[in-house]
Amino acid sequence: MTYAIVATAGKQFRVEPGRFYDVDRMNVEPEQTVSLDQVLLVHDGDTIAVGQPLVEGATVEATVMQHLRGRKVIVYKMRPKKKTRKKQGHRQELTRLMINAIHLNGSSAKTAAQPAADEAVAANEVDSEA
Structure with a gap:
């Protein structure tokens, strides 16, 4: 299982290829590709690369x-004995990212969709040979 720990917008996420994650709003249009270069750790099978930082x-x-x-968060402030009450709501602006690949020194880890596609191609080659 391949995964990486990346930092974006002051938060750290454990990401895997083929999965999506909600991060703070990024100024990128939908369907565009973005590269996250603040990688703190990469785990690829038996090898682990830990950064400093x-x-x-x-x-x-x-x-x-x-x-x-995001979901609405209710903020309620009250001062006792003063008849002061304040109720506010907050919804965080988020961006949903689909992780395509994790690259380490030019090599790419396979995504979750690639092994299934490789098996399908191999099955077609076996059928065509028979």
Whole structure:
């Protein structure tokens, strides 16, 4: 299982190829590709690359799926004995990223969709030979 820990917008995420994650709003249009270069750790099978603080030559390639808003959080402030009450709501602006690949020194980790496609191609080759 391949995964990486990346930092974006002051937060750290454990990301895997083929999965999507909600991060703080990014100024990128939907369906565009973005490269996350603040990679703190890369785990690829048996090898682990730990950065100090960043892993050199490591990037995570992601596609922006959509922009959305998070769940509403209610903020309620009250001062006792003063008849002061204040109720506010907040919805965080988010961007949904689909992780395409994790690159470490030019080599790319396979995404979740690629092994299935490779098996299908291999099956077609076996059928055509028979």
